[in-house]
Amino acid sequence: MAERKESWTSLASLLGTLAFCQTFLQTFLQVVLPPELRHASLKFLTRALRCFSSYCYFDVAEMDGVNTNELYNAVHLYLSSFASTSASASRLSLTRARNSSVTTFGLSSNDSIADVFNGVAVQWEHAVTQRQSQPSSWRSVPDEKRGFTLRIKKRDKDLILNSYLDHIMDKANDIRRNNQERLIYTNSRGSESRGRPWEAVPFKHPSTFDTLAMDPEKKRDIMEDLRDFAAGQAFYQRTGRAWKRGYLLYGPPGTGKSSMIAAMANFLGYDIYDLELTEVPSNTELRKLLMKTSSKSIIVIEDIDCSVNLSNRSKAPKAPPPQSYSAPDASNAASGGKDWNNNTMTLSGLLNFTDGLWSCCGSERIFVFTTNHIDKLDPALLRSGRMDMHICMSYCSYPALEILLHNYLGSEGEDLSEAAASELREAVEKAKMTPADISEVLIKKRRNREKVVSELLEVIKARAEGKEEYGGLREKCESNGVEEEEQEKRALESPQRSQRP
Numbered sequence: 460m461a462e463r464k465e466s467w468t469s470l471a472s473l474l475g476t477l478a479f480c481q482t483f484l485q486t487f488l489q490v491v492l493p494p495e496l497r498h499a500s501l502k503f504l505t506r507a508l509r510c511f512s513s514y515c516y517f518d519v520a521e522m523d524g525v526n527t528n529e530l531y532n533a534v535h536l537y538l539s540s541f542a543s544t545s546a547s548a549s550r551l552s553l554t555r556a557r558n559s560s561v562t563t564f565g566l567s568s569n570d571s572i573a574d575v576f577n578g579v580a581v582q583w584e585h586a587v588t589q590r591q592s593q594p595s596s597w598r599s600v601p602d603e604k605r606g607f608t609l610r611i612k613k614r615d616k617d618l619i620l621n622s623y624l625d626h627i628m629d630k631a632n633d634i635r636r637n638n639q640e641r642l643i644y645t646n647s648r649g650s651e652s653r654g655r656p657w658e659a660v661p662f663k664h665p666s667t668f669d670t671l672a673m674d675p676e677k678k679r680d681i682m683e684d685l686r687d688f689a690a691g692q693a694f695y696q697r698t699g700r701a702w703k704r705g706y707l708l709y710g711p712p713g714t715g716k717s718s719m720i721a722a723m724a725n726f727l728g729y730d731i732y733d734l735e736l737t738e739v740p741s742n743t744e745l746r747k748l749l750m751k752t753s754s755k756s757i758i759v760i761e762d763i764d765c766s767v768n769l770s771n772r773s774k775a776p777k778a779p780p781p782q783s784y785s786a787p788d789a790s791n792a793a794s795g796g797k798d799w800n801n802n803t804m805t806l807s808g809l810l811n812f813t814d815g816l817w818s819c820c821g822s823e824r825i826f827v828f829t830t831n832h833i834d835k836l837d838p839a840l841l842r843s844g845r846m847d848m849h850i851c852m853s854y855c856s857y858p859a860l861e862i863l864l865h866n867y868l869g870s871e872g873e874d875l876s877e878a879a880a881s882e883l884r885e886a887v888e889k890a891k892m893t894p895a896d897i898s899e900v901l902i903k904k905r906r907n908r909e910k911v912v913s914e915l916l917e918v919i920k921a922r923a924e925g926k927e928e929y930g931g932l933r934e935k936c937e938s939n940g941v942e943e944e945e946q947e948k949r950a951l952e953s954p955q956r957s958q959r960p
């Protein structure tokens with residue numbers, strides 16, 4: 460009896476040692492075996508050893524089907540936060556994006572790092588393998604297959620696995636929010652064939668809601684709305700709504716639409732996907748791009764009225780005859796089957812992009828469209844429920860001017876005499892100058908600090924009295940935005956609308 464027990468103990472310890480030596484064995488076999496036997500033998504060895512091991516393993520692949528695996532990104536961020544100080548990581552990869560001032564530490568391929576959570580020791584390994592070529596694949600994929608493998612003692616698995624993964628997600632979110640460097644992605648034709656449909660650079664726009672010159676009450680509403688959105692996971696879940704929100708920013712050039720997008724990204728700590736519609740050849744490509752965006756991001760389409768001809772919804776080709784009927788894909792189903800042609804970019808393709816079933820392939824996403832000409836937009840884009848909030852960015856009002864004075868002149872800009880303040884108030888409401896115009900004057904004149912306010916007043920008065928010609932859109936946009944709201948109403952009631960399918 461004692462003999463049998465002893466032999467079991469020896470077997471267990473042998474297998475334990477084998478499991479420990481697994482990495483060495485794998486490397487050894489890779490060198491020794493011919494390529495055709497290598498894959499199968501390694502698979503067999505790994506399975507056999509894992510059966511007897513006291514550990515269990517969890518793979519976190521970079522790609523989850525066609526989507527990026529959020530957990531992979533979170534683990535990467537989480538591990539990079541302590542990789543540089545960990546004694547267990549023997550080899551680290553260092554990356555610094557172009558124009559970035561931040562160095563990111565990462566695990567080199569096939570290196571591992573130890574972590575402790577609630578007193579339980581775990582180990583992460585970064586596995587990078589060359590992907591076998593897939594000539595018939597309908598989509599291009601990166602050359603390398605990346606993933607993390609988490610190793611936990613079997614007896615600890617139930618104790619910590621779920622809470623540990625939640626901890627990693629929370630930590631990664633914190634790191635993202637605190638990290639001042641967001642990314643701005645853009646798409647270009649052909650980048651899909653390189654396996655990365657979006658190209659990213661660090662986003663360093665300094666615009667914030669503090670520096671944004673606009674009516675403070677309106678600003679507060681927008682900030683409140685964004686805050687509610689970011690904290691609204693439970694609400695969206697409970698009400699059965701997709702966790703996304705749409706904003707339409709409209710108004711003349713130079714009123715701060717792009718600055719507002721930057722302020723939103725900095726406020727929420729989200730990345731920006733600046734979608735260049737002219738570079739998207741078809742609805743199918745548009746959907747693929749959408750699938751490759753991550754959560755906690757703002758997807759922006761600037762100047763939507765001039766990007767592509769999007770009033771072609773009614774001109775979309777008719778449904779094919781029944782004999783050639785094939786089941787509409789999810790995007791067509793979502794649009795009620797209006798758009799049968801996925802080889803071109805159409806308005807219904809774009810509407811599906813924001814509203815359809817595919818728009819929910821990620822979560823916590825904001826869509827922002829901007830336009831200088833709200834009256835030129837297809838009413839389908841303005842319909843209530845399409846974009847949750849329509850925000851008019853308009854000419855500089857006095858409260859907005861006060862913010863600009865504070866931005867450019869600091870306390871000197873705030874300490875105006877009563878007389879100067881009331882003159883400025885009266886003139887600026889009449890002048891219909893954009894914040895960009897006023898900023899330009901302040902930049903030019905700011906060196907002469909004693910005179911800057913009086914010189915600004917002169918310029919504003921001259922504009923108010925119509926002495927200086929500028930701004931083609933001035934007549935179209937009232938400083939309080941009333942006229943633009945009228946335009947929006949007219950666009951919604953336009954006869955075009957009733958002709959829509």
Ligand SMILES: Nc1ncnc2c1ncn2[C@@H]1O[C@H](COP(=O)(O)OP(=O)(O)OP(=O)(O)O)[C@@H](O)[C@H]1O
Nearest residue numbers: 670671672711712713714715716717718894895898
């Ligand atoms: N509301 C604002 N608050 C602060 N600065 C502003 C504001 N509007 C414009 N500016 C200044 O003017 C510059 C141009 O503004 P911005 O690009 O945001 O305007 P826009 O509305 O997006 O214009 P366009 O319609 O031409 O794209 C900014 O870099 C900023 O310095």
Ligand SMILES: [Mg+2]
Nearest residue numbers: 716717718761
């Ligand atoms: Mg802009």
